[in-house]
Amino acid sequence: MTRYESVLEMIGNTPVVNASALSPNPNVAIWVKLEGRNPAGSVKDRVAISLVEAAEREGRLIPGQAGQTLIEPSSGNTGIALAMVCRLRGYHLKVVLPSNVSIERRQLLLVWGAEIVDSPGSEGSNGAVRMAQTLAAENPSWVFLYQYANPANPLAHYTHTGPEILADVPEITHFVAGLGTSGTLMGVGKYLKEHKPGTQIWAIEPPSGEMVDGLRSLEDGYIPPVFTDNDGANLLDRKVVVRPKESIEWTRRMSEIGLFVGISSGAIMAGAVKCASLIPEGESATIVTIACDDGWKYLSTGAWTDDIDEVVERAKSIIYF
Amino acid sequence: MAVTLRIPTVLRPATGGRATVDAVGATIGEVLGSLSQEYPALTPQLFNDDGSLHRFLNVYVNDDDVRYLGGLAAPVVDGDEVTLLPAVAGGASA
Numbered sequence: 001m002t003r004y005e006s007v008l009e010m011i012g013n014t015p016v017v018n019a020s021a022l023s024p025n026p027n028v029a030i031w032v033k034l035e036g037r038n039p040a041g042s043v044k045d046r047v048a049i050s051l052v053e054a055a056e057r058e059g060r061l062i063p064g065q066a067g068q069t070l071i072e073p074s075s076g077n078t079g080i081a082l083a084m085v086c087r088l089r090g091y092h093l094k095v096v097l098p099s100n101v102s103i104e105r106r107q108l109l110l111v112w113g114a115e116i117v118d119s120p121g122s123e124g125s126n127g128a129v130r131m132a133q134t135l136a137a138e139n140p141s142w143v144f145l146y147q148y149a150n151p152a153n154p155l156a157h158y159t160h161t162g163p164e165i166l167a168d169v170p171e172i173t174h175f176v177a178g179l180g181t182s183g184t185l186m187g188v189g190k191y192l193k194e195h196k197p198g199t200q201i202w203a204i205e206p207p208s209g210e211m212v213d214g215l216r217s218l219e220d221g222y223i224p225p226v227f228t229d230n231d232g233a234n235l236l237d238r239k240v241v242v243r244p245k246e247s248i249e250w251t252r253r254m255s256e257i258g259l260f261v262g263i264s265s266g267a268i269m270a271g272a273v274k275c276a277s278l279i280p281e282g283e284s285a286t287i288v289t290i291a292c293d294d295g296w297k298y299l300s301t302g303a304w305t306d307d308i309d310e311v312v313e314r315a316k317s318i319i320y321f
Numbered sequence: 322m323a324v325t326l327r328i329p330t331v332l333r334p335a336t337g338g339r340a341t342v343d344a345v346g347a348t349i350g351e352v353l354g355s356l357s358q359e360y361p362a363l364t365p366q367l368f369n370d371d372g373s374l375h376r377f378l379n380v381y382v383n384d385d386d387v388r389y390l391g392g393l394a395a396p397v398v399d400g401d402e403v404t405l406l407p408a409v410a411g412g413a414s415a
Contacts, residue, residue, distance in 0.1 A: 124409065125409070126409050203386075205379070205386070216331070217331060218331055218332070218366050218375065218377050218378060218407050219377065220331075220407075221376075221377030221378075221407045221408040221409060222377075222408065222409055223376070223377070223408050233388060236389060237389060238385070238386070238389045238390075239385075239386035239388070239389050240381075240384050240385050240386065241379075241381055241384050241386070241404070241406070242384070243384075274384075
């Protein structure tokens, strides 16, 4: 169906495209699910509508009632998706945003009328989470959906993303996705393990840079409750970290097959390629991976056009996951 | 087996400021054990009280998280690069 009553109905059912031309192993197919096709531009549209509808079912939010405020920490995409949903529902949204995200992310929040609360860039997402927790505690009338701990986050992927993947690529053997809140990996991973046992679930850890350098103590570390609540350590089969340069290289290489995707999608593709190269000779495999968003929000980073070493250096201080 | 360990900023006060340290062992457990003998101040940052890997510490052998390769029993070979990184929320900068 291509006719919709509301933009919200356009969330999900994203296309999957064959990216095997980039596979280093002729026996391993790689398919990419294009989440940038969601109306607010990222995989987080699924999470945003799921979080808001769950809160409405629980009576924490009442559609159309004036004076309702939400607060949420986000390095960008969740905030942008929530801003769009909140605009349609009539809620006021405050997004706690690390100050070092790309300018396009800030602007998109403003497009849909969100209020930006700056958190220190040097503290990255950890700092945004901490500040949102503090503000939510100080303002009990604000609704704090807290994507890092809300079961409606992985549920969106368990009920939609996972079934879409299995329907489109029933021969899947490996699912490879990025580890942020862990909602995608937990939701899709659980669905695939239940409905296609034996599917391997691989997590790609974003590269770490200045933000990790800014930690004062190991005890400032953070593991999303979504990850522990879903027994992530047992659900995942493998976790690999990718380097900043690989992320940019693979973001660029995806344009060879016509895909203009965000830098985190390049990082995840770099991980999928690692996965493909580790499949033993003589075995075949089908990897499905996620492109979280498109490249538009990252044009200001020069990721496609500038000298790669300069881009990598610059990207160390910009949050893109 | 001789491996090179990359130490994150947050742990460097315990290694005299060193960013890379050489250590020996056949498994990650042995490598971290020899590291903690050389730098005792690191011990509580490497291990929980029960001797398991500290919950906020991720350890990678050549970019692969050891928790999914057998944990402290994960094998290492000569020349491996072992990276220690604190666990942080998604949204880490590049």
